[in-house]
Amino acid sequence: MFSRVLLRSLEKIFKTTGCTKRNYSPKISFNKVTDSTVKSLRDLLGEKKVFTEEAVREQHSHDESYHTSAMPDVVVFPDSVEYVSKVVAFCNTNRIPVVPYGTGTGLEGGVNAVQGGVSINMKNMDKVVEVNGLDFDVTVQPGITREALNSYCRDTGMWFPIDPGADCSVCGMCATSASGTNAVKYGTMRENVLNLEVVLPDGRIIHTSGKGRRAKKTSAGFNMTNLFVGSEGTLGIITQATVKMHGIPEKTVVAYCHFKKIEDAVDTVIQIVSSGIPVAKCEFLDDSAIKAFNAYSDYHMPVAHSLFMEVHGPEASVHHLFNEITTLCISNNGYGFTGAEQAEDRARLWKARHEMLYAVNALVPGSKSFVTDVCVPVTKLTEIIVKTKQWIDKANIIGPIVGHVGDGNFHVFFPIKPGDTTALNTVLDISKQMVLLSLALNGTCTGEHGIGLGKRKYLLQEVGEDGVSAMQQVKQALDPNGIMNPGKIFY
Ligand SMILES: Cc1cc2c(cc1C)N(C[C@H](O)[C@H](O)[C@H](O)COP(=O)(O)OP(=O)(O)OC[C@H]1O[C@@H](n3cnc4c(N)ncnc43)[C@H](O)[C@@H]1O)c1[nH]c(=O)[nH]c(=O)c1N2
Ligand SMILES: CC(C)C(=O)C(=O)O
Numbered sequence: 001m002f003s004r005v006l007l008r009s010l011e012k013i014f015k016t017t018g019c020t021k022r023n024y025s026p027k028i029s030f031n032k033v034t035d036s037t038v039k040s041l042r043d044l045l046g047e048k049k050v051f052t053e054e055a056v057r058e059q060h061s062h063d064e065s066y067h068t069s070a071m072p073d074v075v076v077f078p079d080s081v082e083y084v085s086k087v088v089a090f091c092n093t094n095r096i097p098v099v100p101y102g103t104g105t106g107l108e109g110g111v112n113a114v115q116g117g118v119s120i121n122m123k124n125m126d127k128v129v130e131v132n133g134l135d136f137d138v139t140v141q142p143g144i145t146r147e148a149l150n151s152y153c154r155d156t157g158m159w160f161p162i163d164p165g166a167d168c169s170v171c172g173m174c175a176t177s178a179s180g181t182n183a184v185k186y187g188t189m190r191e192n193v194l195n196l197e198v199v200l201p202d203g204r205i206i207h208t209s210g211k212g213r214r215a216k217k218t219s220a221g222f223n224m225t226n227l228f229v230g231s232e233g234t235l236g237i238i239t240q241a242t243v244k245m246h247g248i249p250e251k252t253v254v255a256y257c258h259f260k261k262i263e264d265a266v267d268t269v270i271q272i273v274s275s276g277i278p279v280a281k282c283e284f285l286d287d288s289a290i291k292a293f294n295a296y297s298d299y300h301m302p303v304a305h306s307l308f309m310e311v312h313g314p315e316a317s318v319h320h321l322f323n324e325i326t327t328l329c330i331s332n333n334g335y336g337f338t339g340a341e342q343a344e345d346r347a348r349l350w351k352a353r354h355e356m357l358y359a360v361n362a363l364v365p366g367s368k369s370f371v372t373d374v375c376v377p378v379t380k381l382t383e384i385i386v387k388t389k390q391w392i393d394k395a396n397i398i399g400p401i402v403g404h405v406g407d408g409n410f411h412v413f414f415p416i417k418p419g420d421t422t423a424l425n426t427v428l429d430i431s432k433q434m435v436l437l438s439l440a441l442n443g444t445c446t447g448e449h450g451i452g453l454g455k456r457k458y459l460l461q462e463v464g465e466d467g468v469s470a471m472q473q474v475k476q477a478l479d480p481n482g483i484m485n486p487g488k489i490f491y
């Protein structure tokens with residue numbers, strides 16, 4: 001009831017101020033990419049690193065989201081920071097849009113070239129530059145993927161725990177401030193990046209914490225590193241990242257448990273988190289998600305709301321934590337509590353969890369999922385998840401709920417067939433209700449996927465007019481010609 005009143009008053013304020021429609025970006029006109037532009041890029045980079053073929057441009061026109069594709073005019077594959085700098089400076093002088101491209105696994109249309117221009121694919125810069133085992137940090141080039149980094153470091157006793165389901169590039173993850181299942185214990189990209197090398201829109205190359213610096217803490221001036229984490233390619237191109245690594249835990253145990261009532265499952269999470277039990281993963285899948293999970297990954301779990309959890313640490317403490325979690329689940333009417341210690345069992349479970357997007361798409365052949373991504377203070381989770389489930393049921397639409405609930409973050413996957421505008425409108429409406437309720441509960445419109453194209457309308461509501469205009473002033477100062485990933489974050 002309380003939230004409904006808040007929702008109404010929020011909507012009224014937005015309506016009367018016209019906030020959602022307000023356009024903060026000055027209209028910028030760009031120059032067209034011509035044959036002579038392509039020739040200049042080839043002169044800068046060499047023949048073999050510049051592509052205008054339709055198949056290559058199409059591949060760079062979209063990510064994994066439902067957003068309409070938009071092709072760049074040309075795609076380049078630089079292999080050094082100097083080349084990135086030359087291309088960006090050239091585009092700046094010639095007023096041509098630049099769209100950074102990692103692996104294209106984003107979920108808010110971040111790589112879609114809505115104004116055309118030059119897509120810069122970072123995959124040829126994929127080396128590990130430096131490993132500091134005793135300090136637990138590594139420095140990498142932008143195109144290396146998180147799985148490649150972990151393979152490289154396997155023998156060092158260290159791992160990089162941030163794990164979006166996709167095997168995306170580490171600097172794409174910096175750009176979207178990604179997280180995943182381990183953030184509840186290890187934090188998101190924001191807490192794990194120590195330094196970034198960035199090519200600014202005018203071609204200057206900076207190191208956000210100073211060249212070569214990798215101190216675990218600093219009070220030296222503005223936090224420029226975190227300005228670029230989550231900047232979605234709108235302020236510059238990240239060409240190198242120094243990130244924190246973590247010790248591979250001595251012992252890891254996974255557990256899952258089922259619940260008849262959604263409230264019981266989510267209340268258990270709130271109790272686990274509020275009582276300070278240091279879970280490493282704490283994931284929720286509702287009954288509908290479990291149905292998709294079973295079918296896609298050949299599991300036979302009861303079709304019920306479920307929690308998947310994992311604890312890390314020394315042997316004795318892991319068993320103690322496991323017992324504490326068991327007790328809380330059972331006291332909230334959980335059943336079928338199962339634990340697994342074997343690496344293969346754990347890997348199989350988390351692989352299946354990471355593939356939920358494809359499991360849900362498989363429920364409706366030919367569909368692509370529209371994915372929501374709100375995050376609230378953990379104590380507000382039951383209220384928003386219960387409400388979301390009611391909205392989905394009322395709309396009589398397929399919408400499995402899955403979440404990194406230990407952080408208060410969850411998604412609904414809505415599989416939609418191309419051209420089904422009725423379904424899309426229903427889903428847009430539910431997504432809007434979820435965002436408004438999340439904001440009313442002091443949460444955010446995106447916990448980990450970013451603003452991109454899909455959440456622009458909510459940014460203003462989240463941070464306010466002065467908040468957005470301060471962000472725009474930063475953008476204007478660093479990118480006065482607006483060449484960097486135009487149309488993203490801001491209208
Ligand atoms: C199956 C599955 C599962 C998940 C996810 C995706 C998929 C397909 N994701 C989302 C996704 O993996 C995440 O957004 C990645 O961080 C994007 O990395 P890419 O390298 O693919 O960037 P991609 O190429 O998609 O680009 C994303 C944005 O970053 C910019 N960018 C890329 N590289 C850049 C660079 N070097 N410098 C500056 N800007 C750059 C782009 O311009 C764009 O705006 C996710 N996410 C998450 O947080 N948690 C999760 O649980 C999941 N789960
Ligand atoms: C694929 C998406 C929605 C994701 O972030 C997840 O599975 O956690």
Ligand SMILES: [Mn+2]
Nearest residue numbers: 180404411448
């Ligand atoms: Mn996620």
